[in-house]
Amino acid sequence: MFESKLLIRNRKLWFLGLIIILFFPIYFLYYSQSDPESLEDQKKYEAGIISSIFNQFPEDQRDTSEGNEVYDLISEQSSLVNMQVYYLSQGKNTEAYIESGLRVNELRLEVHELGNKGIPDHLVMPKEEILKEDALLTYIQKHDIPLQPDTIVASNYLIVALNTFSGILFFIYVLISGSEILLYEQRHRTVVNGFPLSFNTKIHSKIMIHFLHTIIFLLIGLLVGGLYAAKEAGFGDFTYPVLIYQNGSYEAISTLSYLLHTLLAIAVITLMALYLSILLNMIFNNAYANVLIGLGIFLIPHLLVNIRVDSQLFHPLTYIDFANVLSGDLSVKLENAQIDYWHAIFWLVILILLILTIITVVNRFIYFKRKEANE
Structure with a gap:
């Protein structure tokens, strides 16, 4: 309840939510001007x-x-x-x-x-x-569906818009959103500080509120953009196939199924980025460091690939770019046939658990350090 009130008072989060909502209808204006090859x-x-x-x-x-x-x-x-x-x-x-x-x-x-x-x-x-x-x-x-439906319709547009918003752009958005996930409460003393809440309870409640904020505004943005596209160009066909890379080969799934796959990936990546923000807030106590270091972590495997260094250990960090995971482009780029959608989801969940473990260790270290200082 108190975490919700903190979020309501945070004008930065409202501004970021507005950006998501406006992104999708504005992007349709750009998308509708394209001239796809027949x-x-x-x-x-x-x-x-x-x-x-x-x-x-x-x-x-x-x-x-x-x-x-x-x-x-x-x-x-x-x-x-x-x-x-x-x-x-x-x-x-x-x-x-x-x-x-x-x-x-x-x-x-x-x-x-x-x-x-x-x-x-x-x-x-x-x-x-x-x-x-x-x-x-x-x-x-x-x-038994048409060979090539209209491309400038809501069903096609939503796929292109989500893929455009994915990867590094969405990751930066969540890092900015969570840049003060712990710091905001420290700088704005509230009644929450007086409650005897455990650290784990506090961080999980913050994660839940920020997660819901991101997903709700994203869904509103998709709805607004989708309805605007449908009004201007029609709904399209949500049963039309989209290709994904799965189990070492390519598989066609419906547009609706593709959108659901994408939203699940977004949910997992949002959780990972928010838990990473908690950890970076604890270590650096700085909102700017949260964004810059978080972005640096994402770029490490890409830099290693470009200089031809064996970086399989860092491959899971590249799964944030889930549009390329779904298309199979990442599998080809990293020369790893195992990289498909569910492989990526599995390793992103492992990353979340790893970050949680590090958070626990850092919190214990801070606790004992403060205890020694008080003695």
């Missing part, structure tokens, strides 16, 4: 890539069995991709388009198995992209 344009680009492969394919490779096999596989791909362009231009034959796409992916994987002989490296489609498209086409075929 599926037909994408397929025309793929057809152009295949044409470039033909033009650059070495003649001497065709004299070998493997090179000739690769050339034949590319020829079949060219025919199928051009048929896909035709189906899209006619606006019909969705099933034929999907069947052609699935066959193209099979052929591309066969070419990968043959070592992409004779194909310039910059024209090779990465295996990850092939698996992504295959998962997407399989989901669309199974659920």
Whole structure:
């Protein structure tokens, strides 16, 4: 109850809450101005890539069995991709388009198995992209939904907006929100100081209040932004597939399921950042240190990766960037196939427990230090 009153009196938290609410409708104004590439344009680009492969394919490779096999596989791909362009231009034959796409992916994987002989490296489609498209086409075929719905709609916008707000931007937001999680009470003496509350009870109550503040304002922001997007462009289709990396492969899930996955990740990251704020407040007793050191901790593994230092011990810190965890980009970047959504959630929970353990140790150290000083 008293913690709630402290939060109500904290103008900084109200200002931060307002920022979240305004972010989503304002971001839609930017998002609605974008001009996403159509599926037909994408397929025309793929057809152009295949044409470039033909033009650059070495003649001497065709004299070998493997090179000739690769050339034949590319020829079949060219025919199928051009048929896909035709189906899209006619606006019909969705099933034929999907069947052609699935066959193209099979052929591309066969070419990968043959070592992409004779194909310039910059024209090779990465295996990850092939698996992504295959998962997407399989989901669309199974659920009988349109190949490409309108992109400037609420369902697509919410995914893009949440992914934009994720990672370092959201982490900094929570660090700023929790920068005075202990210090505010020390600087503004309240009736809470006179209550014989245990340290654990006090910090957990503070965490709960700040957590609810962040999540409630985030949900309000999503609701306001989503309704504004729906009013301007329509609700869209919340059953449309979004790709995620799971168990070493790519899996298509519905837009609604993706949003729920994202919100769970946000909740866990919020708790971790708030407990980290408690710890940094205890050690440094400074709001600015909370943000700067917290940000530094997040950046450590990225810096180590860039200088090519083996940093697997610090990998869990990168899971804060959960949009890249879901897409599988982080798994590729860190060359660790185990990094998927539930792997990241597990290690983020472990980090929370580790921070709690350190908080307990630091609190005991402070207690005994004060006890010795009083004696």
